[in-house]
Amino acid sequence: MNKTVNPNELKPADDTGPLYAARKKVYPQSVSGTFRRIKWTLMAICLGVYYFLPFVRWNRGLGAPSQAVLIDLPNSRFYFFFIELWPQEVYYFTGLLIVAAVALFLMNSVGGRIWCGYLCPQTVWTDLFYAVERLVEGDRRERMKKDKSSDPLKLERISEIVLKHSIWLMIAWWTGGAWVLYFTDAPTLVKELVTFQAPMIAYIWIGILTATTYVLAGFMREQVCTYMCPWPRIQAALTDEWALNVTYRYDRGEKRTSVKKAAELRALGQQVGDCVDCYQCVAVCPTGIDIRNGPQLECIQCGLCIDACDNVMAKIGRPKRLIGYDNDINIHRRQEGKAPIYRIVRPRTIVYSAIIVAIGGFMTYTLATRSLLDVNVLHDRNPIAVKLSDGSIRNAYTVRLLNKSGYDRVIAIDANGPANATIHVIGVDSVTPDRPMIVIPRDSTSELRLLVTAPAENNPEKSIPVRFLVTDIGLGEVASATDNFVSP
């Protein structure tokens, strides 16, 4: 029946291997230079802002929070220095996110993955954790040796490991601790945290963020960038030929060989490159790649390989920046003997900048001119209109007044539209009965039941537009809303 088929040949190709490549642990070597200094500086600024911003005070008057940056979830308010936002103004965050995204695109079209290399929290905290690791366990070679060693653990090695993880956990704990401070009055919460009187939710969040910081910066590290983050994929799709990326300038020649060998080969009239194949760029790389293989998904473009290579080039007396911010166009131009050209200003960067300016400007304008007094009106549905004993018509409305300012307001309500209309607010005996005056407490909303009564003979139409005007008696600020006055 089946004599011609060998079952073994039908089996698919070997499917016994793992689905993922095992991680090769990276041991970045310490390096000094321009980009390392930039990274230290930016790390200090980023962490400084993150850890200490909740403690910055901002006077908003009595009874209002005095924290400069505060996300007040129970009261649904967001405070940022002089700005206070209500939940219905969340679209400002949408604008902010659009600006942030386009700023990312702009950075990318100018200098590649500037965000990834210098500013991303994953990079900043991983860099900090590597610094701790280096301080406790020593530099690249020592760490590799210690990890590979199969000797039984000695007390010294154990204490090193414990110390490293303790410092990591302390940094992670502080990271989680700073996070919760953005959600309530920071000095009060610190006091409560220390005396174990803080709400459970604070401890839970600190726990969660301690865990994520410890795991992401201590263990997952470059895998977050390589496997988890979408930006490397998007970035590769958004880049163009003019964008400057950390690049190995192969126009400086191949092949790569030692100084001594290079001299010999040159004497024989052979082609030799500037690269001495010292692997310093690979040793310092926090993602463990070789930049000389060209642009790669894993490369976060932190510039540390530039520093490493510059140090070597200086030592052997060859020109610096064998690795530098550059692009293929210039490499080819130099190969052809032409001067490199750098085009920061080009349609792409102009468009991105224009979008940022337009959205940023629009947001600033709307924020600066937004009304701090607002009114919403909802017509009663059942009954839609009421006939009174004298034959006149009455409509009832639910009026919601919003006072977003930091002071109480006295407002007057007018209804314009139906002829000879009178208005009344339930529960309010105003000194001016035809024009009810109401106090709205600062930073709050008030809901009123408002009745508009008008004679039927003056208002024969089935439906008449009515405009409610809410006027701040003191400031003259006016808010309005429209609805209809309906006959039965």
Add this chain to the structure above:
Amino acid sequence: MTDHSSDIDSLSGKSTTGHEWDGIKELNTPLPRWWVITFYLTILWSIGYWIVYPAWPLISSNTIGVFGYSSRADVAVELANLEKIRGDKMAALGTASLADIEKDPALLALARAKGKTVFGDNCAPCHGTGATGSKGYPNLNDDEWLWGGSLDQIMQTIQFGVRSGHAKSHEGQMLAFGKDGVLKPDEIVTVANYVRSLSGLSTRNGYDAAKGEKIFAENCAACHGDAGKGNPELGAPNLTDKIWLYGSDEASLVETISQGRAGVMPAWEGRLDPATIKAMAVYVHSLGGGK
């Protein structure tokens, strides 16, 4: 059980289940070990579930389970918690005066919310969900009140009802002038036309206004007043305005005068607690017609 190992499929080299359909055999593909273990664990779990939770039906009840859990008890606890949470606020409603409730925005909001719910459950069948009423059932949104439209009067009506049988109930009714033989049919038509004229409605050709006025003064003015303005003490409606509980056309009026009217509203005292009745009074008053 079939011995799976005995029958090997020569093509794939795997054993078969031994089942055969038209010469096609089914390969034996056992479930993964973790799946089978999980399955057995769920069986073990269900046994634990039988022991601790209510599970097996008995003849007239069921096994209780060692945890003593019941969903009904859960509901009772949740309801008790809810009452506890509301306790302070409802207590504030109970102690504050009706006028104060209406002036305090927070209490007013609470009373309106509570009142609306209770109104929907208890009053809407007659007065309608929007309290607009219908023939014989007053519209509570307008400013016509048989028994008075102040907060206190509304509360009194809700508490004791109208002709409800409660000792403090509103009494007084429209007499059946025709049925009881007090007025003759032609007199009833005449006085009906007179009543229509009080609020400016058209009258029948050739009706005797003077006679109507005389009949009204002798029979109706005692309750409705000489001018027909009504009397909230007796629940006698104002006959000079534009609102008619049983209709303003001649036929309706003739029916009202002949047969009388005596609608009933139940007393809510005892059925609803005092704070709830207060909330209802404020709610009805705030509909817009309150005086």
